[in-house]
Amino acid sequence: MAKDFSTRAESYSEWYNELVTRADLAEQSAVRGCMVIKPYGYAIWEKMQRTLDQMFKDTGHQNAYFPLFIPKSFLSREADHVEGFAKECAVVTHYRLKANPDGSGVTVDPAAKLEEELIVRPTSETIIWNTYKGWIQSYRDLPILVNQWANVVRWEMRTRLFLRTAEFLWQEGHTAHATKEEAQEEARRMLDVYADFAQNFMAMPVIKGVKTANERFAGALETYCIESMMQDGKALQAGTSHFLGQNFAKAFDVTFLNKENKLEYVWASSWGVSTRLMGALIMTHSDDNGLVLPPKLAPIQVAIVPIYKNAEQLAQISEAALKIKAELQAKGISVKYDDDDKQKPGWKFNEYEFKGVPVRIAIGPRDMENGTAEICRRDTLEKSIHNQAEIGTLVPALLDQIQQSLFDRALKHRLDNTVKVDNWEDFKVQIEQGKFILAHWDGTTETEVKIKEETKATIRVLPFEYEAEEGKCIYTGKPSHRRVIFAKAY
RNA sequence: CGGGAUGUAGCGCAGUUGGUAGCGUGCAACGUUCGGGACGUUGAGGUCGCAAGUUCGAAUCUUGUCAUCCCGACCA
Numbered sequence: 412m413a414k415d416f417s418t419r420a421e422s423y424s425e426w427y428n429e430l431v432t433r434a435d436l437a438e439q440s441a442v443r444g445c446m447v448i449k450p451y452g453y454a455i456w457e458k459m460q461r462t463l464d465q466m467f468k469d470t471g472h473q474n475a476y477f478p479l480f481i482p483k484s485f486l487s488r489e490a491d492h493v494e495g496f497a498k499e500c501a502v503v504t505h506y507r508l509k510a511n512p513d514g515s516g517v518t519v520d521p522a523a524k525l526e527e528e529l530i531v532r533p534t535s536e537t538i539i540w541n542t543y544k545g546w547i548q549s550y551r552d553l554p555i556l557v558n559q560w561a562n563v564v565r566w567e568m569r570t571r572l573f574l575r576t577a578e579f580l581w582q583e584g585h586t587a588h589a590t591k592e593e594a595q596e597e598a599r600r601m602l603d604v605y606a607d608f609a610q611n612f613m614a615m616p617v618i619k620g621v622k623t624a625n626e627r628f629a630g631a632l633e634t635y636c637i638e639s640m641m642q643d644g645k646a647l648q649a650g651t652s653h654f655l656g657q658n659f660a661k662a663f664d665v666t667f668l669n670k671e672n673k674l675e676y677v678w679a680s681s682w683g684v685s686t687r688l689m690g691a692l693i694m695t696h697s698d699d700n701g702l703v704l705p706p707k708l709a710p711i712q713v714a715i716v717p718i719y720k721n722a723e724q725l726a727q728i729s730e731a732a733l734k735i736k737a738e739l740q741a742k743g744i745s746v747k748y749d750d751d752d753k754q755k756p757g758w759k760f761n762e763y764e765f766k767g768v769p770v771r772i773a774i775g776p777r778d779m780e781n782g783t784a785e786i787c788r789r790d791t792l793e794k795s796i797h798n799q800a801e802i803g804t805l806v807p808a809l810l811d812q813i814q815q816s817l818f819d820r821a822l823k824h825r826l827d828n829t830v831k832v833d834n835w836e837d838f839k840v841q842i843e844q845g846k847f848i849l850a851h852w853d854g855t856t857e858t859e860v861k862i863k864e865e866t867k868a869t870i871r872v873l874p875f876e877y878e879a880e881e882g883k884c885i886y887t888g889k890p891s892h893r894r895v896i897f898a899k900a901y
Numbered sequence: 902c903g904g905g906a907u908g909u910a911g912c913g914c915a916g917u918u919g920g921u922a923g924c925g926u927g928c929a930a931c932g933u934u935c936g937g938g939a940c941g942u943u944g945a946g947g948u949c950g951c952a953a954g955u956u957c958g959a960a961u962c963u964u965g966u967c968a969u970c971c972c973g974a975c976c977a
Contacts (some may be wrong), residue, residue, distance in 0.1 A: 432912090498975070531976095568975090569971095622977085634977065651977050653977070753939070754938090755939065757937040758937090758938045760937050760938075774938070775935095775936050784935080837940045
């Protein structure tokens with residue numbers, strides 16, 4: 412009955428939708444390409460949000476909120492930006508409905524046509540920089556370090572639950588600086604924050620680096636990214652941070668007087684991560700039994716399940732269980748004691764496995780006789796028996812261990828599936844096997860595009876960490892000084 | 902927008918040569934159970950995606966239409 416979800420590459424829907432459904436995280440909405448995030452899924456997102464939000468604040472940022480609607484003319488101010496997003500925008504053209512004369516529902520009132528159409532934001536650079544114009548006059552007004560938690564809409568032709576939905580939740584940071592260096596530093600700093608979050612909270616190893624010109628954000632001078640490998644070997648872009656130069660300042664005429672009393676355009680960065688991270692989390696750790704959550708992001712870290720035949724036994728077990736629960740909670744661990752009489756222990760075991768709860772503790776009559784409890788860890792499904800008195804000290808250490816071991820396992824998977832390739836035939840073979848390929852590239856967009864056409868492989872990232880090495884482009888044979896990472900991507 | 906497939910109970914599906922709809926699971930009640938999704942008995946739940954046509958009669962045949970999924974195109 413095992414469906415081999417965790418490793419099968421070819422069937423996205425079974426691999427992914429099934430796990431999402433079983434873990435009860437999200438479902439398709441009635442609206443095309445949108446999703447309903449269910450309470451348990453949202454609890455995970457909230458935990459991610461809180462963690463990230465604190466990290467932003469620790470790096471000096473503040474939250475703010477900007478409008479959902481963007482006047483059409485704003486979007487077209489920056490040439491590359493509009494070109495990048497024009498094909499996927501939802502447009503508001505009217506502001507009123509009216510009842511049909513024959514009483515059969517409503518129709519759009521043609522009299523209520525907007526003079527200028529409004530775009531539902533696909534990203535907020537334009538509306539924010541239009542606002543920043545009014546906020547910035549002097550170098551004393553800088554930097555502005557603002558983040559927004561919001562939803563955005565991108566009318567993609569093809570959507571995938573969590574990974575590419577028409578509407579998604581995200582945060583977008585938009586910063587304004589007096590110097591180029593400062594803006595670049597900011598973009599790099601936030602990439603580090605993302606990498607920190609991915610690796611230390613999501614237990615998801617990432618490769619930090621820079622995108623090629625071809626894969627760059629529309630309107631950016633440089634796009635930095637964290638790139639991660641999913642269990643089927645495909646790459647997922649987990650977060651991006653952009654150095655925008657003065658492009659948006661020029662487009663929205665945002666200038667300031669510097670210390671030398673000279674008028675200058677403002678320098679910018681923007682950065683964002685989205686509910687796609689939920690997809691990344693699922694696809695990095697899940698196995699055939701369902702979701703596997705890293706302890707630091709699990710809404711429930713420990714579930715305690717009593718096993719009993721009658722009310723008397725339950726009362727005894729509850730006493731022991733609640734003691735353990737209190738002990739763990741005192742250490743900041745979220746614990747659920749599930750004495751729900753409506754479900755059987757076996758059912759609960761499966762349920763918490765679907766939901767990815769890192770540690771499960773079972774206590775039954777046999778344990779009560781011996782003063783013990785059974786601990787099962789979700790990542791390995793190993794069970795062990797311990798004295799009840801030890802649980803309070805054992806579990807915190809175990810949670811740390813699970814967190815680390817999930818990361819180690821994912822990193823090993825990536826390293827095991829990363830290969831250096833030096834000839835084209837080999838490249839085509841390896842890319843089909845879902846590998847990350849380290850190969851030389853001649854640095855041209857032309858070559859990059861041709862490789863993509865022939866193999867569907869894209870250059871995921873030019874890693875910051877690399878060995879300088881003379882070589883020949885995998886495709887054209889032209890000289891190259893370093894290897895870059897090719898892979899198929901979601 | 903091109904290629905392919907699918908729409909039948911909450912979910913997953915069957916339904917033969919046209920004869921007025923069934924299985925699994927889930928749901929409700931009761932009893933026995935309870936250390937890995939228990940079992941039995943009873944019960945509730947369906948405009949067969951929508952529309953038109955053929956026919957005495959359509960889930961089934963025809964046409965149209967809508968929706969969803971997969972593969973492309975598209976995609977910080």
